[in-house]
Amino acid sequence: MKLAILGSGAMGCLFGAAFNRAGESVTLVDVSQPHIDAITTHGLELDTRAGVERLPIPACQPAEASGPFDLIVVFTKTFHTVSALEGMAHAIGPDTHLLSLQNGLGNDAKLAGFVPDGQVMVGASMLPSDLVGPGRVRSHGEGYSRLYPAFGGDPAMAERVADALTRGGLPAQLDPAIHEAIWSKAIFNAAMNPLCALTRRTPGFLGASAEARATIRAVVEEGVAAAHANGRMIDAQPIHDLTQVSMTDHADHEASMLQDVKAGRRTEVDAINGAIVEAAEAKGIAAPVTRTLWHLVKLEEAKLAESADC
Incomplete structure (x- = not known):
């Protein structure tokens, strides 16, 4: 090719x-x-x-x-x-x-x-x-x-x-079932990427925090509920398992959203957390933790943009 x-x-x-x-x-x-x-x-x-x-x-x-x-x-x-x-x-x-x-x-x-x-x-x-x-x-x-x-x-x-x-x-x-796989990855990223970006830390740091682990679990559950409401019948457990792998085997990996905020760039949070929230709310389902992370990263982007203009 x-x-x-x-x-x-x-x-x-x-x-x-x-x-x-x-x-x-x-x-x-x-x-x-x-x-x-x-x-x-x-x-x-x-x-x-x-x-x-x-x-x-x-x-x-x-x-x-x-x-x-x-x-x-x-x-x-x-x-x-x-x-x-x-x-x-x-x-x-x-x-x-x-x-x-x-x-x-x-x-x-x-x-x-x-x-x-x-x-x-x-x-x-x-x-x-x-x-x-x-x-x-x-x-x-x-x-x-x-x-x-x-x-x-x-x-x-x-x-x-x-x-x-x-x-x-x-x-x-x-x-x-590629669209189910894409939903699963989006949910995984919605759980891991914003927390790495907001804390400026890699997944190993998140794994050592009970607060981070609870937040990650909540985002996964909200994302799976949104997927189900949109006809994508995925299983939550494999995504929970992947988050654990990320916090152990990939403990030092810099998530793309973390790389973006460190470089002062716009992130893909709209296409990840934002898209999941919008898909959930279109079906009458709330995704409050996922929405909060979305808004916090957008606030971080605004802060970075303000610093770049100074």
């Missing part, structure tokens, strides 16, 4: 490396010129439990990407999805498939504005990854990915993508 990773930060680079190992033709696409320059000059440095490797993968700005691509994997922040794909429109051909592995809910509808519904795939990945510097990514933890066509139809391309990722060292599988 000729494929592009649109949004080649921590997760994008991790997946780009897997496709590269599998022998696919990969281009890393990002808007950070220092990041692109580092990858172009030194290769992508990937630090995993297996060791450190440097991979010579092409990297460029969106306008420089040479298409058409067979597959574009979207890893941008959710609020940049439309503008990022508009910037890649020249590289989207009639047969291009789009795959969102982004956080939050509602990404499938955004991708459907650029290709036919049958060429839209969505997925959920439970892998940790941190961008430690331009061209340098660290991923010390285990996980998996699931994907499937967003609107049903032929899963042949999804199967091809899952096979390539697995061959490249990132286990992936097809999951016809």
Whole structure:
């Protein structure tokens, strides 16, 4: 496959490396010129439990990407999805498939504005990854990915993508219940990410706090109730189990929302906590703890924006 990773930060680079190992033709696409320059000059440095490797993968700005691509994997922040794909429109051909592995809910509808519904795939990945510097990514933890066509139809391309990722060292599988998986990940992120961002601490710190653990549990239960009300009959226990894994096996991982507030950037809390609250309230269900965390992170964003203007 000729494929592009649109949004080649921590997760994008991790997946780009897997496709590269599998022998696919990969281009890393990002808007950070220092990041692109580092990858172009030194290769992508990937630090995993297996060791450190440097991979010579092409990297460029969106306008420089040479298409058409067979597959574009979207890893941008959710609020940049439309503008990022508009910037890649020249590289989207009639047969291009789009795959969102982004956080939050509602990404499938955004991708459907650029290709036919049958060429839209969505997925959920439970892998940790941190961008430690331009061209340098660290991923010390285990996980998996699931994907499937967003609107049903032929899963042949999804199967091809899952096979390539697995061959490249990132286990992936097809999951016809992909929307339930996406809801589960969104609920997990709604519980873990805001607390990491607000405390400026990693999951290990949360695991040592009874107050944090109680808050996490409450958010999971609210999210599962919202999912059920919206026809997604997911089980709460696996999500509770994942939060425990996060607080132990991934104790030092910097959640994406924590990375954002440390860098003074806007977070994806609207697409995560906000989307869950809105989906719950649309069905007449309250999600007070999830809503409070949403509002607190938005307050933190406002504070960061005020500091940037000074």
